[in-house]
Amino acid sequence: MISRWTVVADRGDLTKTEVLHDELPAASDLSDCEVLLKVSRVGLTANNVTYGVIGDLIGYWRFFPAGGDDQGVVPVWGFADVVESTVDALAPGTRVYGYLPMASHVVVRPKLTSSGFVDTADHRADLPAVYNSYLVTSQDPAYDAALEDLQVLYRPLFLTSFLLADQLTDNAFHGARTVVISSASSKTAFGTAQCLKNAGVRVVGLTSPRNVAFTEGLGLYDTVLPYNASVDVEPSVYLDFSGSADVRSALHDRLGDDLKKDISIGLTHQAPSQDQRSEFFFAPDQLRKRTADWGADGLAQRFGEAWRGFTAQAGGWVSVVRHTGPEELIDVWQAVLAGETNPDSADVITF
Ligand SMILES: NC(=O)c1ccc[n+]([C@@H]2O[C@H](COP(=O)([O-])OP(=O)(O)OC[C@H]3O[C@@H](n4cnc5c(N)ncnc54)[C@H](OP(=O)(O)O)[C@@H]3O)[C@@H](O)[C@H]2O)c1
Incomplete structure (x- = not known):
């Protein structure tokens, strides 16, 4: 048998x-x-x-x-x-x-x-x-056969990074000048930071104290802060990859009306919590929208370009x-x- x-x-x-x-x-x-x-x-x-x-x-x-x-x-x-x-x-x-x-x-x-x-x-x-x-x-x-490792690790994540950054740009960052990203050391988060590199916004990464040095070393964030530090008060969008209720509450308390949008993408802290103040980002939804806007080929061409730019750097990170x-x-x-x-x-x- x-x-x-x-x-x-x-x-x-x-x-x-x-x-x-x-x-x-x-x-x-x-x-x-x-x-x-x-x-x-x-x-x-x-x-x-x-x-x-x-x-x-x-x-x-x-x-x-x-x-x-x-x-x-x-x-x-x-x-x-x-x-x-x-x-x-x-x-x-x-x-x-x-x-x-x-x-x-x-x-x-x-x-x-x-x-x-x-x-x-x-x-x-x-x-x-x-x-x-x-x-x-x-x-x-x-x-590319030589990039199979990068593909299995990053391609599904980077598609989300790409679509998320695209959705923010499409919505003029909801009037914000800064994008705050939690679990900034995660691959999907730093892929998003890479997509936002020349988008004209400041990108701030929040991470565990032990991961600050790695996250700074990526060179993708304008500022990297440990979770317990305070962000600057300015019009911001929050991209949440951690799912941490504490980090969310601290940001809402500090930024108040300057928090223009709060978007949940991930749950690295493994504690699902519903919070009315946050909108869930589900990559397949934005994928459907862009397939309708650009056609499957147009989307594949744009994604392919971004993916090649990402993989050219990712092997070193x-x-x-x-x-x-x-x-x-x-x-x-x-x-x-x-x-x-x-x-x-x-x-x-x-x-
Ligand atoms: N909505 C969507 O369509 C979509 C698509 C792709 C990914 N995602 C989500 O994005 C998140 C990141 O995924 P990834 O694969 O990119 O992650 P990854 O690269 O494996 O991320 C590792 C990081 O996550 C945090 N972390 C991991 N395990 C943890 C634990 N047990 N307790 C606390 N923190 C922990 C740490 O970051 P810090 O120290 O920086 O917090 C760690 O450096 C996941 O929740 C994933 O499901 C969502």
């Missing part, structure tokens, strides 16, 4: 993980239009932890069902190879990039697109489309640490979950 493995986490306690083994589907087990992918290389950052923290709210647990009722598979972004296929255009050996399970293999039901395919599996039908699209590397103009297999994947998961990782290194796992 050829087996596949799947890492599941307890939905109520993300520290509890288990490696499940079952039989790998054979070619004869695939239905018409199904393809078996072997997962090859993925990244793991605080963003994946957030998928688990708000898994029920957004539906993240529903992408890759496995395990018991109280368990789920945390999605990751990365590359996979077609190993069995009933679709002529996706022959064995085809390499794809997209949303993948913490598992050695996954079966998808592709509907071909100009750049790859969409997984039309029933259980994914009503989940946000951006997560169901896969790029075939040979059809992706932005693909954060070093990549490689890991292999399910046990090391779990070790990385536990470290990222516990906030024990340092922002100057990032984890890539090959399966």
